[in-house]
Amino acid sequence: MLFANAPARAEIDPGDLTLTVTPERNGNADPFSREMVLLRIRGVYRQPILLEEVIQPSLANFSWTQLGRDTWSKTRLPDGQVAIAFDRVVAIFPHHAGDFTIEPFLHRLTVNDGGVRKVVDVPSPPVQLSVANWTKPVGGPDAKEPWWLPAREVTITDSWSPDPETVKIGESTRRIVTLEAHGMVAEGLPPRPVMRTRGILTFAGPVTRETIITPTGPIARATYQWDVRPAIAEVIPLDAIIIPWFDTVSRTLREAEIPARQIGGGLPDREEDAKPITPASPLVVVGAALAAFGLGLALVGFGAPTRSRARLDRATRRALVLAAAAGDATAFRARLAPVLQGAPDLARAWRADPAIAAGLDALDGTLYGRGSVTAPDLTDLARRLGRPVRAAAPTGTDRGRLADLDGRA
Structure with missing residues (x-):
């Protein structure tokens, strides 16, 4: 009974069942710590598959997330035969620099071999992956300041309600900043920025984080919130907030900016200045028109003769x-x-x-x-x-x- 339950090896020709794991490096360069690397797992099988199960290695030195569901399709081999293709994409994030070996993934398949169901284990070759040390004088994964943010793209949206320039003493406005980073998970985004300046009171709201899974990698999104109230009756400048990040495509340090704004100063100080212009009385308009017409007649009829x-x-x-x-x-x-x-x-x-x-x-x-x-x-x-x-x-x-x-x- 013990041997009957153990996986059996079918007599299958070499190359009939293959599984490969290919790391996709950004910019074809060794990644840095916490930078995303895509593992593209692909199996090509000549025989019909009845059941399957992917056994993943521990990935002890990495965080990881699977991007979407597995896909199955038909593919044509170089010899013209049609085979079954299996694809899975896993995003991994190395914890620290060093040389690592990604142990084999194992695809356990149940196949029909001459009318007999057989279980076959198809391993992938091990993959060597080097994670580089940061050698530049500023930034990097190990620096406490600024926050290490490796991403393919970073976008910032800034919204206020109501407009901060219209707010006066005793009133408040809510600021919501959304930060999105392509190629990261939400846990890798920085904490809420510090927004502080003379003359305002700020009340920090909750921070929400989410990870959006896409076929090209995860998108991390964080939403920061503040309630802002002016404490003085002056125009208060609010400086821009710079968020450094590492562009994993161009392999350069870049900066994203939460834009500068102004608190107060957008409305007239006196109420009468904000009132709409009162239209003139119809009698006044008619009188002015008649006076202008009479003046024109006087200039034409009694003025000094001129030549055009x-x-x-x-x-x-x-x-x-x-x-x-x-x-x-x-x-x-x-x-x-x-x-x-x-x-x-x-x-x-x-x-x-x-x-x-x-x-x-x-x-x-x-x-x-x-x-x-x-x-x-x-x-x-x-x-x-x-x-x-x-x-x-x-x-x-x-x-x-x-x-x-x-x-x-």
Whole structure:
């Protein structure tokens, strides 16, 4: 009876049942103490499995947690045959530095071997794992300050209710800070930070911790809570709180920050400043409108007679300046032609200015060969043309010297 109950070894070809354990090191580097290492356990079995049981070694120098359930699937082998694949992921956290041997995992399988149920133990090869010593001058797993926080990613969320800037003496606000670290369990997160400054009273609330299991590793979450009450009627600055952590991907020390805030000072000090603006009386509005209308009539009807001023638009002024800077008389004249035809007020004003009229004559003489003339100073002409001018009164049939520039015979 004793031998009948003992596990029997089936006559199975080597390689039919294999179990491997592969450590996944962050950054392909030796981990430090309390840094997560993933053990990927994989079995590949050619024979049908009736029952199974994984016997895990003690892992005496590690803390560990299994990530999710075991998975079974079909896989195709290099020789084309289809086999059964078994996968399990375990996260381990070494307690201290040193060289360690992870003893074999054992997969106890019940198989059907030619119609006979047989129990077969499939061990994995032992795995050597080195845990490195911290050699940098600051931080590290053994330092008392700051807290050792090795993680793939650290995020902080900060919320207040109500907004701290609106709180006055005798009132309180609640601050809740949530710290999340990817690649850690909740027990590895730091204790509640100290939040203390002059002029406020703080009442620390409970700390809640939880570990969220994901296929890529655990996510540790801690929630810290304070009730804050100002004790003085002044604006109280609350400094930022720095939380150092070790980035296990880039293998560098980094910092996360609980942001700085301000207590008080966000609302007006006097109640009348916070009151909404009272709308003006309709009678006042109508009276003001009539007064403005009357003033406008007085300025138009009885004011000193003025003459309107005309000016080239900004785009045309800029185009003339650019053409003058480039010495391009053709572009200068082409840009000016539509203005002379479409803005009679400007054309009359320029005709009345001897300097501008002479410059335009010289420009046309240069372009169209009207005798031997000196080329105009385009920069000076552009400056004169860009000035606002008083619109000259129409002169009837007087065409003047710029008639040809208007495009009329």
